[in-house]
Amino acid sequence: MDRSFAVRSGTRGRAAHGAPRSVDVLVRGLAAAGVSHVFGVGGANIEDLYDALHTSPAVTGVLAKHEFSAAAMADGHARVTGGLGVVAATSGGGALNLVPALGESFASRVPVLALIGQPPTGIEGRGAFQDTSGAPGCLDAEAVFGAVARYCARLDAPDDLQHRLAEAIEAALAPPGGPAVLLLPKDVQQARVTGCAGLPRPRAEVAPHNRELPHAVGVLEEARRTGGVLVIAGDDVARRGARDDLARLVDALDARVAVAPDGKDAFDNGDPRFVGVSGVMGHPTVTRALRASSACLLVGTRLPVVARDGIEHLLAERPVVAVSRERPHIGSIVLPGDLAPTLRSLTHRLRGRPAPRSQQPPGVERYPGARPAGGGIGYVEAMAVIEAALPRGARLFVDAGNCGAAAIHHLAVPRGGRFVVAMGMGGMGYTFGAAIGASFADSAEVARTFVIAGDGAFYMHGLEVHTAVEHGLPITFIVLNNNAHAMCVTREQLHYGGGYSYNRFAGTSIAAGVNAMFPSLEARNATTALELADALVATGSAPGPAFISVDCDADEMPPVAAFLREGMIPCQR
Secondary structure (H helix, E strand, C coil): CCCCCCCCCCCCCCCCCCCCEHHHHHHHHHHHCCCCEEEECCCCCCHHHHHHHHCCCCCEEEECCCHHHHHHHHHHHHHHHCCCEEEEECCCHHHHCCHHHHHHHHHHCCCEEEEEEECCHHHCCCCCCCCCECCCCCCEHHHHHHCCCCEEEECCCHHHHHHHHHHHHHHHHCCCCCEEEEEEEHHHHHCECCCCCCCCCCCCCCCCCCCCHHHHHHHHHHHHHCCCEEEEECCHHHHCCCHHHHHHHHHHHCCEEEECHHHHHHCCCCCCCEEEECCCCCCHHHHHHHHHCCEEEEECCCCCHHHHCCCHHHHHCCCEEEECCCCCCCCCEEECCCHHHHHHHHHHHHCCCCCCCCCCCCCCCCCCCCCCCCCCCCHHHHHHHHHHHCCCCCEEEECCCHHHHHHHHHCCCCCCCEEEECCCCCCCCHHHHHHHHHHCCCCCCCCCEEEEEEHHHHHHHHHHHHHHHHHCCCEEEEEEECCECHHHHHHHHHHCCCCCCCCECCCCCHHHHHHHHCCCCEEEEECCHHHHHHHHHHHCCCCCCEEEEEECCCCCCCCCHHHHHHCCCCCCC
16 A cells, blocks of 8 residues: 655645644644553654654654554553553555454444544545545545444544544543544644634543432342352453452452453452353353352443353343443343442442351362364463463453463463453454553553464464564563464364364464564464473563464364353363
């Protein structure tokens, strides 16, 4: 794609004096909203924004290698900071590369602002290069991005910038949260803005009056006196900074705790009351704990199919209370609004009242796994070795596929750590950009960030490692290499007889290739558990990134309940 073509229009660059350009006002507005980084890829119709970022003391521009990864960086940054992630891209193919990543942010309710350059207004509809004005015969960017955003607007005049930016930020941050898009024609970016009044502050989220609170308290009190309460917590708990509030409510209820697949960091995985992950990649102990409970409390999850598969009939048989910014996918008594204050309200009403002594905690029962027939390291073994090497407070970004299922099922989150998996759209390769974006938000307490991805995900977006190398980011990239889209191989075997495969790859030495491309990056290959452990120890204190390729077997069955049932692999119930 040729991004060198530019149409210059209006006043040029920083050399001119007088009123600020729209892009200068835009960057000041981002800084006022607490934005620290803008991730993106340059191009003719967004270069003025980068020019404004260059002179900004408060907002740093980070150049990615692909727009999908840039948007994933903004998404990952937003998930770990709880704030707004920002991505910038030029027009045409660069802009369209944002769509799948914004789709993930939309489905997962992650606040991301996309700033997308457009051709100058004077030539739109007249054969402009990369024209997405919606004129006859032209792609309509507002229609495209409106489908993956909570808000999408074209900036028609520089004086519209401030209120449009305020509207976009508010739409991204307000419940339920998600992407907002501003389409920025090049001439409007360059135009001078007069009468800057400052960025209007987005309206603060107001907690609605919980009319159902007394009802919910009564249900939970009754359940606490009888069979007990099972809490199922989701990813919104950690993202909203509500983990301590949840822990105090669990104490007040003397409850058991399960987590949704994308919410493993919501509750201490080493706590004896933790019973595991619910849903398709979950643990049998969750089903037993729910069966023994008199009520279920959902916190920070809408409980989609991947989180409720196998337990939906049990949920229908008992009352469900939900603390959520959105109504869950199952019938429940909903307490809407911000999680932390609502959890505190519940705890206040339940604290100090006698709770039954807990029975012996069941722990977490995992599927045993299978020895890989084709050699390499098995999932259970690999996750045990990785778990042992994770420092306290580490961040884990887990990609889609068999490796993701294995990590969700077998890997415990270190105390104080984060666990991010893109369950919205499940796009492969998300983790490489997301982990990089999160690393720019690192604080002193975060020891290191870890990526767990398959070789298929690496082939899609793994070369974004280049950005981690450029910035010396403390990320360990772990690629489980089974030379396949292994989950598709599993489905071929289970559903179509396994007599053919479109999803096996020719063998590749990924670590050797990475070593050749990036001489400063320590890249190792592990064929045994001992080699994997040695590689993790050797790279654990590296000041910058490290890369480990792990030989695995594409024919090993992942810990997905439906696959295990269909494959007739013994599993405890």
